[in-house]
Amino acid sequence: MTQHIYWFSNQTPYTVYFDNSQSAPDATSAQPFQAVMTGGANGDYCNVPDCSGQQYFYQYHMTLFGVDVENDNTVVFAVMFWANDYQSEVLQYSLNGAYFNVKDVTLGGTINDGDPFGMVLSYDSDSGPDITAVPGAAPPQGAGAG
Amino acid sequence: MTQHIYWLSNQTPFTLYFENSQSSADATSALPGVDVMTGGADGNYCNVPDCSAQPYFYANHMNAYAVDADNNVIFSFSFWANDANNETLQYSYDGVYFNVQNLPTYNGDVTAGFGIVITYDSDAAVAAIAAYAGQTPESKSALPFAFGEQDFYPNISSAVWEQQIMAAEAGGQATAAFFTEQNQLYQFVQYVNGAGQAAWISSTDADGNPCMIAILEGGTQEDTISMVVTGDAVPGMFDTSQAAAVETPPTDPRIQAIIAAAYQNRPSPNRHRYSRLTGDQGAGGFTWAGGNYNTVASITTTLVYNDTPAWYLTVPLGLASTVGTYVLRGVIWSALLGPILRGLVVGLEYLFQGLVGLLPAGSAAQVLAAITARACLATTQNGALAGVTFSITGGLAVAGVVVLIALPIILGLVMHESSQTLRFYNLTLYDIQWTLANIVYGVLSSGPASSVGSPFVLSVIPAGQYITMGQTQTLVYREADFSWASNSQIHGIQYILALTITDPANNGALVANAAIAFNIPWSGENSLAATFSPPSDITDLYNSTQQGLSEAATQALANGQTLTLTVTYDYLDGEHPLPSGQPAYTYNSLVVLSTA
Numbered sequence: 001m002t003q004h005i006y007w008f009s010n011q012t013p014y015t016v017y018f019d020n021s022q023s024a025p026d027a028t029s030a031q032p033f034q035a036v037m038t039g040g041a042n043g044d045y046c047n048v049p050d051c052s053g054q055q056y057f058y059q060y061h062m063t064l065f066g067v068d069v070e071n072d073n074t075v076v077f078a079v080m081f082w083a084n085d086y087q088s089e090v091l092q093y094s095l096n097g098a099y100f101n102v103k104d105v106t107l108g109g110t111i112n113d114g115d116p117f118g119m120v121l122s123y124d125s126d127s128g129p130d131i132t133a134v135p136g137a138a139p140p141q142g143a144g145a146g
Numbered sequence: 147m148t149q150h151i152y153w154l155s156n157q158t159p160f161t162l163y164f165e166n167s168q169s170s171a172d173a174t175s176a177l178p179g180v181d182v183m184t185g186g187a188d189g190n191y192c193n194v195p196d197c198s199a200q201p202y203f204y205a206n207h208m209n210a211y212a213v214d215a216d217n218n219v220i221f222s223f224s225f226w227a228n229d230a231n232n233e234t235l236q237y238s239y240d241g242v243y244f245n246v247q248n249l250p251t252y253n254g255d256v257t258a259g260f261g262i263v264i265t266y267d268s269d270a271a272v273a274a275i276a277a278y279a280g281q282t283p284e285s286k287s288a289l290p291f292a293f294g295e296q297d298f299y300p301n302i303s304s305a306v307w308e309q310q311i312m313a314a315e316a317g318g319q320a321t322a323a324f325f326t327e328q329n330q331l332y333q334f335v336q337y338v339n340g341a342g343q344a345a346w347i348s349s350t351d352a353d354g355n356p357c358m359i360a361i362l363e364g365g366t367q368e369d370t371i372s373m374v375v376t377g378d379a380v381p382g383m384f385d386t387s388q389a390a391a392v393e394t395p396p397t398d399p400r401i402q403a404i405i406a407a408a409y410q411n412r413p414s415p416n417r418h419r420y421s422r423l424t425g426d427q428g429a430g431g432f433t434w435a436g437g438n439y440n441t442v443a444s445i446t447t448t449l450v451y452n453d454t455p456a457w458y459l460t461v462p463l464g465l466a467s468t469v470g471t472y473v474l475r476g477v478i479w480s481a482l483l484g485p486i487l488r489g490l491v492v493g494l495e496y497l498f499q500g501l502v503g504l505l506p507a508g509s510a511a512q513v514l515a516a517i518t519a520r521a522c523l524a525t526t527q528n529g530a531l532a533g534v535t536f537s538i539t540g541g542l543a544v545a546g547v548v549v550l551i552a553l554p555i556i557l558g559l560v561m562h563e564s565s566q567t568l569r570f571y572n573l574t575l576y577d578i579q580w581t582l583a584n585i586v587y588g589v590l591s592s593g594p595a596s597s598v599g600s601p602f603v604l605s606v607i608p609a610g611q612y613i614t615m616g617q618t619q620t621l622v623y624r625e626a627d628f629s630w631a632s633n634s635q636i637h638g639i640q641y642i643l644a645l646t647i648t649d650p651a652n653n654g655a656l657v658a659n660a661a662i663a664f665n666i667p668w669s670g671e672n673s674l675a676a677t678f679s680p681p682s683d684i685t686d687l688y689n690s691t692q693q694g695l696s697e698a699a700t701q702a703l704a705n706g707q708t709l710t711l712t713v714t715y716d717y718l719d720g721e722h723p724l725p726s727g728q729p730a731y732t733y734n735s736l737v738v739l740s741t742a
Contacts (some may be wrong), residue, residue, distance in 0.1 A: 017244065021204035058167030059205045065242045078240035097222040097241015098163065098211040 003048035003083040003091060003111075005062070006137045007118035009035035012129070014066035014076050016121060021061050022049045035118075035139040045116065045137075050085035051092075057082075057099035064121050066129065077129040079121065081105060089113045091133050108134035149194040149227040149235060151208070152281045153261035155181045157473045158273065160212035160220055162264060167207050168195045179475065181283035184261075191259060191281075198230035203243035210264055212273065221273040223264065225249055233257070235277050250468040252290060253279040265469060276468040289473065290466040291486070292439050308623070311571050315712045315738055317695030322716035325567065325734035327451055330362075332725035334371045335498045337362040346491050348484075351376065351405045356484040358491045359404060372450040374408035375490055377463070377483045379443045380430070383423050383471070408448040410455050423482070425475030432464055439464025440471050443483070445490060460622075564638050564666055564731035565591075570607060570626040573740040574709070576657050578607040579646040580626075583661065583684045588639035592629045609650050632668075638731075639666040642687055644680060647709070647739070658701050662713050663687045666733060671718040674735075676711045693718065703741070712738045 010016040010030035018038060020026035025041040040046040049060035057080075065078035081093035091105035111117045116137035123129045134140065156162040156176035164184060166172035171187040186192040195206035203224075211222030225237040235249035235256065251260070259281040266273045314324035338345045338360055345360045358375040423442075430441045441462040448458040463486060465471055474482070566588075572578050582590065607626045630639050645660040661680035665673045665688065673691035678701040681687055698712040714736045716722070721729040 017242070019200075019204075019242065024201045054165075054173075055170040058165075058207075058209070061204075063242055065240060065244065067244060073245045075239045075242055075244055078242050080241060094219070096211060096219040097209060097224060097239075098165075098213075098219045100163065100211065100213060100219050101217045 002050070002114065003089050004045040004114060004116055005038050005048055005118060006045045006116045007035055007037045007139050008064060009118060009120045009134075009139050011120060012066050012123035014123070015069055016064055016066050019063040019065075020046055020049065021059055021063070022047070026062075037138070038118075048081070048083045048091070050089075051082035051099075052084050052086035054099040064119065064129075064131065066121075066123060077123065079129050079131050081119070081131065093131060095128065106130070106132045108132045111135050147233055147257070148196070149233050149256065150191040150259045151184050151194055151262060152191045152259045153181060153183050153283045154210065155261060155263040155278075155283050157469075157475075158212055158264055158266035160214050160266065162210055162212050165209045165211075166192055166195065167205055167209065168193070172208075181261075194225070194227045194235070196229035196233075197226040197236075197243075198228050200243040209241065210262060210275070212264070212266070221266075223273070223275045225262070225275065235260075237275055250276040250466075251279065252276060252466075252469075255279055263469065263473070265471075265473060274468050276466075289469060290437075291442075292437070292464055292466070293445065293461050293490075308573060311573065311736070311738055312740070314736055315696060315698070315714060317714035318716065321695070321714045321734060321736055322722075324736070325569075325716060327456070328569075329725035330371050330451070331449070334360075334362045334373070338495065338498050342495070346495075347401070348488070349401055349405070350480075351409065352402065354480065356480050356487055357405060357408075358487045359401060361401075361404065370404075370450075370452050372404045372408075373494075374405060374448045374450060375445065375487050375494075376405075376408060376448070377443050377445045377487060379423065379479060380441050383426065383442055383474070403453055404450055407450045407453040407455050408446075408458075423474045423477045423479060425471050425473065425477075430462070431467065432462055438467040440467050442471055442474065443486075445486065447490075447494075564632045564668070564733070566630040566639055566664065566666055566733045566735060568628040568630065568664075568735045568737060570628065570737040571739070572607045572610065572624050572626070573738060574647075575609045575649075575651065575741075576647050576739075577609050577650050577654070578739060579605055579648070580607065581605065581644045581646075582641060583644035584642040586640040586688075587632060587634070587637040588630050588641060588666075589633045590628060590641075591631045593626070630664075632666075636668055638668045639664065640688070642684055644684060645711075645739075657703065658709055660699070660701075660711050660739075661687055662711070662737060663691050664713070664735065665691050666731075672715050672733060674713045674715060676713045678709070678711065707741045710738075710740050710742065712736070712740075 008016070008018060008030065011033060013032045015029060015031055017029045018027060023040065023046065026038065026046045028036055028038060030036040038046050046062070048062060051057055051060040061080045061082040063078055063080050066076040068074045068076050078096050079093055080095070080097065081091060083089040084092050091111075092102050093105050094100055094102050108120065111133055115135055117133050117135050118139055120132045120134055121129065154162065154164050154174070154176055156178060159178050161178065162176045164172070164174050164176070169186065169192070172184065172192045174182055174184060176182040184192050192208070194208060197203050197206040203226075207224045207226040209222055209224050212220045214220050221239070222241055223237050223239060224241055224243075225235060227233040228236050235251065236246050237249050238244055238246050256277050256279045258279065260277045260279050261283055263276050263278055264273060310324065314320045347359045347361070349357055349359055351357055355376070359372060361370060361372045363370050432439055432441065441464045443463040444460050445463050446458050446460045449456050465474065570580075608624045610621055610623045612621055630641070632638050642661055642663045645662070647657040647660060648654045649657050658678050659680055660676070660678045661684060663675040671693045673693045674697050675687055675691040676697050676699040677687065677690065678699050695716075695718065696712065696714045698710055701709040703709055716734045721731055722733070724730050724732055
């Protein structure tokens with residue numbers, strides 16, 4: 001099976017870009033405190049790449065990265081995430097472009113393999129970025145979908 | 147063609163991991179401060195992946211990321227070779243293809259192999275990456291330093307000069323004595339030019355720190371002029387807990403006295419021969435030739451008359467921010483400073499030679515610009531510290547020196563009937579914009595130039611400013627130097643400068659308007675005027691000039707202070723010796739703006 005991401009909600013003060021190392025047409029972006037659908041090329045959802053080890057990382061992950069457009073387009077943070085196909089497609093993530101200190105994504109509800117979900121991205125200047133996977137095919141009310 | 151990476155230098159306090167998205171066998175890591183080879187599976191080098199755009203990025207780049215003791219990824223750099231752009235090395239941050247930049251490269255052509263140096267500024271929490279040509283980590287040792295920019299207004303120490311200038315404001319003999327001392331520079335330049343390298347002594351101060359000295363001994367010990375070139379590390383760069391080699395201080399009491407004089411009235415020294423550098427980021431930086439530099443030290447040239455520090459010029463020494471100051475960790479201070487000072491002295495030698503050889507041609511400002519550029523080029527040099535070589539590019543490190551020593555030499559070359567040297571001291575925290583409001587007779591033969599290569603005269607004498615010397619800030623005033631000459635056999639010199647005084651700390655608000663007039667007639671006594679109430683027809687000020695050695699005007703300010711503008715002559719008439727000793731109708735004047 002494959003995990004399907006339908007949307008993401010940018011709860012940060014930065015412009016956030018969404019990339020898929022497996023599929024360039026999946027790329028999209030969200031303004032600060034806005035949510036966008038991640039329909040990909042065919043407008044429905046994007047397949048989350050499978051990755052079970054460092055050797056697969058670079059070519060098999062998605063990225064949400066925040067850009068400070070008022071500060072020379074500085075990349076403030078980057079969150080990489082994927083589904084671990086050796087661990088029942090559990091969603092995992094790491095920070096800043098490296099497969100290091102890998103953690104499971106916090107779930108905002110039950111997400112079975114293949115269930116629609118979205119990512120809520122937040123940022124704290126002290127602790128850095130954080131992501132939560134929230135079930136549903138569309139952002140919930142108050143998630144900045146607007 | 148493919149770029150080949152051979153090594154990685156981790157100049158950060160973190161463990162650095164190196165990976166290749168094309169080849170997991172290339173992975174390696176480096177502990178803090180350690181260099182590693184990146185030989186890959188076959189032990190020679192790694193091929194740098196080609197990437198020309200975002201769609202190729204994820205599968206085609208290398209990654210170097212830093213991890214702290216808590217396993218946090220602090221930063222990461224991605225880099226690759228752009229195969230659509232001549233294999234140019236490029237990089238981005240945090241594992242994303244965004245805000246892509248060309249990788250700074252040093253030490254020549256990287257196509258025969260290179261390494262990566264990664265540094266980290268812990269104060270600013272900023273990492274930097276650079277490529278160094280060469281197949282071993284030793285290649286990175288060509289550290290790129292530069293001197294900071296110095297304009298054509300010499301710095302003068304408030305502590306040293308303020309009282310002497312105030313005393314010279316009386317005019318007459320007081321002004322004459324002031325200039326006599328400064329004009330000894332003419333003899334000093336002649337001496338250094340004659341002696342060449344032999345004029346400079348490589349010595350140490352009482353603590354064993356390197357310095358360079360040139361001494362012109364007069365007939366008596368009270369007739370000595372010296373130039374001392376020294377350095378101070380900026381705050382945070384020293385680790386006094388780490389001992390380094392001991393050097394023997396000079397035993398000659400005369401040299402000891404001169405060096406002590408050079409340090410007189412300077413703040414607590416931030417230099418010590420026993421110390422190694424921490425490599426921590428110091429405060430401040432500057433831009434030179436389009437590159438950013440972190441200031442690591444200040445280099446000071448001091449002119450010492452007898453045992454009195456008469457004037458000094460301080461310029462910052464910076465290390466390219468793409469390298470980062472961490473690379474200096476553990477370097478012995480004296481090993482860094484010595485070669486730098488020797489390089490600066492080479493620049494000074496060219497400068498002195500240029501003054502004598504080039505002055506007769508072209509306008510004074512053009513000549514000053516030309517010889518300064520030449521001296522700056524000469525300053526570019528290679529040094530060495532404990533097996534590490536480095537290069538220094540010029541900056542305008544010696545520009546202020548040019549103006550200071552040029553004035554008496556220009557005067558010596560004047561072939562006109564009469565001439566005037568004018569030193570304008572701005573002893574305030576206000577900017578002074580000057581304009582030549584009127585000139586009846588004579589020409590402006592030299593003034594402060596705007597920059598190297600520019601013949602244009604600067605029109606703003608900057609406000610006093612606090613600069614970093616050693617551990618503390620010190621107030622430095624600015625001096626603008628001019629020379630005027632008659633341009634006919636039957637007329638003297640007569641002109642008016644209009645002054646606009648503004649407050650840079652208050653958005654350039656107007657503080658006062660003023661004007662000064664000098665009249666040095668072909669026959670008769672000199673006259674002068676200073677006013678804070680310039681007439682609407684500025685030439686009316688000639689009607690207010692007084693035949694006297696000194697005139698002063700005052701203006702009450704809103705902040706309760708009083709602004710004083712003083713003008714002087716040393717003599718009212720007759721012939722007097724030029725710096726060369728030749729008699730001429732030459733006069734010296736001070737203009738001083740001060741607050742009390």
